[in-house]
Amino acid sequence: MPSADALRRHLTDLNLTYRPQREWVEGRGLLVVAAHFFSGVGAGAWLFSVALDFDAGLVISAAIVAGLAAPAHLAFLGRRQRFWRAALRPRNSWISRGVWGLAIFLAGAIPYALPAVRDSAFGPVALGVSLAGMTVVLAYKGFVYVASRAIPFWHQPLLPVLYIAYGLRGGAAALLVAGAVAGDVFDIGLLEVIKLWVVVSSAVLVLLYLALARRAGGAGRRSASELVAGKVSPAFYAGTILCGLVIPIVLGALGAATGASRGLLAAVGLSSLVGDFYIKYCIVKAAVYLPIVEDLPAPRRYGTRRAAAGL
Amino acid sequence: MRQGMVIDLKRCIGCFACQIACKAEHGTRPGTVWARVIKREYGTFPEVRRVSLPLLCMHCRKAPCVEVCPTGATHKRADGIVTIDADKCVGCRYCVMVCPFGSRHYQDADHTYFRGREPDPYEARAYAQHPTGVVEKCDFCVERVDRGLDPACVVNCPTRARTFGDLHDRESEVSRLIDERGAFRLHEELETCPSVFYLPP
Numbered sequence: 001m002p003s004a005d006a007l008r009r010h011l012t013d014l015n016l017t018y019r020p021q022r023e024w025v026e027g028r029g030l031l032v033v034a035a036h037f038f039s040g041v042g043a044g045a046w047l048f049s050v051a052l053d054f055d056a057g058l059v060i061s062a063a064i065v066a067g068l069a070a071p072a073h074l075a076f077l078g079r080r081q082r083f084w085r086a087a088l089r090p091r092n093s094w095i096s097r098g099v100w101g102l103a104i105f106l107a108g109a110i111p112y113a114l115p116a117v118r119d120s121a122f123g124p125v126a127l128g129v130s131l132a133g134m135t136v137v138l139a140y141k142g143f144v145y146v147a148s149r150a151i152p153f154w155h156q157p158l159l160p161v162l163y164i165a166y167g168l169r170g171g172a173a174a175l176l177v178a179g180a181v182a183g184d185v186f187d188i189g190l191l192e193v194i195k196l197w198v199v200v201s202s203a204v205l206v207l208l209y210l211a212l213a214r215r216a217g218g219a220g221r222r223s224a225s226e227l228v229a230g231k232v233s234p235a236f237y238a239g240t241i242l243c244g245l246v247i248p249i250v251l252g253a254l255g256a257a258t259g260a261s262r263g264l265l266a267a268v269g270l271s272s273l274v275g276d277f278y279i280k281y282c283i284v285k286a287a288v289y290l291p292i293v294e295d296l297p298a299p300r301r302y303g304t305r306r307a308a309a310g311l
Numbered sequence: 312m313r314q315g316m317v318i319d320l321k322r323c324i325g326c327f328a329c330q331i332a333c334k335a336e337h338g339t340r341p342g343t344v345w346a347r348v349i350k351r352e353y354g355t356f357p358e359v360r361r362v363s364l365p366l367l368c369m370h371c372r373k374a375p376c377v378e379v380c381p382t383g384a385t386h387k388r389a390d391g392i393v394t395i396d397a398d399k400c401v402g403c404r405y406c407v408m409v410c411p412f413g414s415r416h417y418q419d420a421d422h423t424y425f426r427g428r429e430p431d432p433y434e435a436r437a438y439a440q441h442p443t444g445v446v447e448k449c450d451f452c453v454e455r456v457d458r459g460l461d462p463a464c465v466v467n468c469p470t471r472a473r474t475f476g477d478l479h480d481r482e483s484e485v486s487r488l489i490d491e492r493g494a495f496r497l498h499e500e501l502e503t504c505p506s507v508f509y510l511p512p
Contacts, residue, residue: 006342007341007342007343007344010342010344010413010416011344011347011349013413014347014349014366014413015349015350015351019413021408023404023407023408023417024404024408076403077401077402077403077444078400078401078402078403078404078417078418078419078443078444078445078446079400079401079402079444079445080401082382082399082401083401085381085382085383085384085399085401086381086382086401086403087381088381088382088383089380089381089382089383092378092379092380093378093379093380093381093405094379095379095381095403095405096381099381144405147375147378147379147409148375148408148409149375149409149411149501150375150409150410150411150498150501151408289411289413290411290498290501292349292364292366292411292412292413292497292498293351293364293497
């Protein structure tokens with residue numbers, strides 16, 4: 001964007017009562033949404049792959065985090081060559097904790113995905129390391145947003161829970177697709193049941209989150225309104241609600257009633273993944289800051305007619 | 312010692328001299344404004360005021376940008392001034408997200424004032440201080456403060472609406488103004504304890 005336009009928009013934003021958040025959602029900011037989506041899906045898929053003994057899933061999960069999430073994070077940075085500096089303050093910054101989480105996860109997951117290592121004495125150690133990293137990767141994203149007290153829509157205790165839930169269901173969705181493609185390599189019926197449960201519970205979480213956000217003052221209400229009736233609503237209804245909740249629940253129920261085909265499971269997974277991306281996009285896109293000034297102290301009544309009249 | 316500023320909204324006429332003085336002092340790139348002035352209407356008829364509200368980095372005592380910076384690039388000096396070390400910043404923009412005052416600017420592109428032309432000698436020299444791919448903001452003119460001078464926006468304000476000084480010194484002009492004129496700060500509820508105070512209009 002030409003600099004004059006960027007400045008004009010910034011100054012216009014400052015004059016708005018509710019200044020929209022733009023840095024992490026517009027232009028290259030979309031990379032942050034993509035990075036958070038892929039890291040959630042990768043970490044969630046890792047957990048289910050380990051639980052279901054799905055060897056190909058282990059490789060897919062590690063590949064999603066190493067090949068998509070980490071590069072998306074890196075590509076967003078203004079100075080990629082210094083990315084290692086972002087790991088320097090894990091005691092203070094959730095971004096640093098996320099960097100450590102990703103590094104620990106990959107340090108454990110990549111060796112564990114190799115059959116030779118998995119079956120060796122180093123296998124349990126690698127698994128433990130990967131699970132520790134996975135926990136941080138699943139959790140850190142929500143806390144990154146919660147730290148922003150100036151954006152009431154994000155400063156909600158439920159947000160990390162929502163990100164963890166959507167990471168888990170994203171992982172389950174990715175494995176549904178992988179399982180449908182690969183054939184009967186694990187108990188896909190069990191995963192479908194888990195997936196349906198996570199989808200329904202995430203629907204409840206979204207409703208609860210919106211209800212809490214509406215109670216978080218004017219800026220929180222404005223964000224919730226943007227989501228359900230504003231500029232973000234098309235993405236919210238088509239992406240999050242339709243693709244992420246309605247289609248997976250309907251197809252899941254249909255599969256449970258008539259017997260799930262591989263095509264149906266793949267459709268549930270793909271639709272759910274679209275929904276997972278859009279919930280993250282919508283939460284970031286709908287965020288607005290607290291007004292810079294709600295109200296100034298009452299003006300002094302110099303020279304007003306009332307003052308002149310001695311009122 | 313804690314450096315701070317008091318801005319008298321009754322004196323501010325919204326002339327943007329602070330904004331221009333800041334740009335001239337720091338030679339910031341096109342599209343970057345560290346000191347801004349926004350205009351707002353307040354009150355209801357017939358008691359309505361149009362207020363010019365100068366905005367800059369608030370150099371908060373509990374600065375959220377310092378807390379969340381993953382690299383330590385944003386740090387607080389002993390005198391309370393929050394500065395950014397451009398050599399450490401990775402451009403993650405977390406600080407931009409958490410600043411309630413919109414005071415931070417991400418320098419995304421190598422713009423010059425004259426499109427399609429190489430930077431002139433003034434621009435080339437000035438822009439060397441403003442690398443791209445990092446975040447920047449008002450630093451209370453630390454180079455001037457370290458030489459015992461007031462920030463450029465304070466010196467150049469034609470109505471003397473701005474006063475700069477040590478908030479910890481009870482005898483300083485800023486402390487006197489805060490005590491006597493009922494100063495307030497923006498977003499007190501967030502408990503960031505800004506070092507910029509405003510006097511009511």
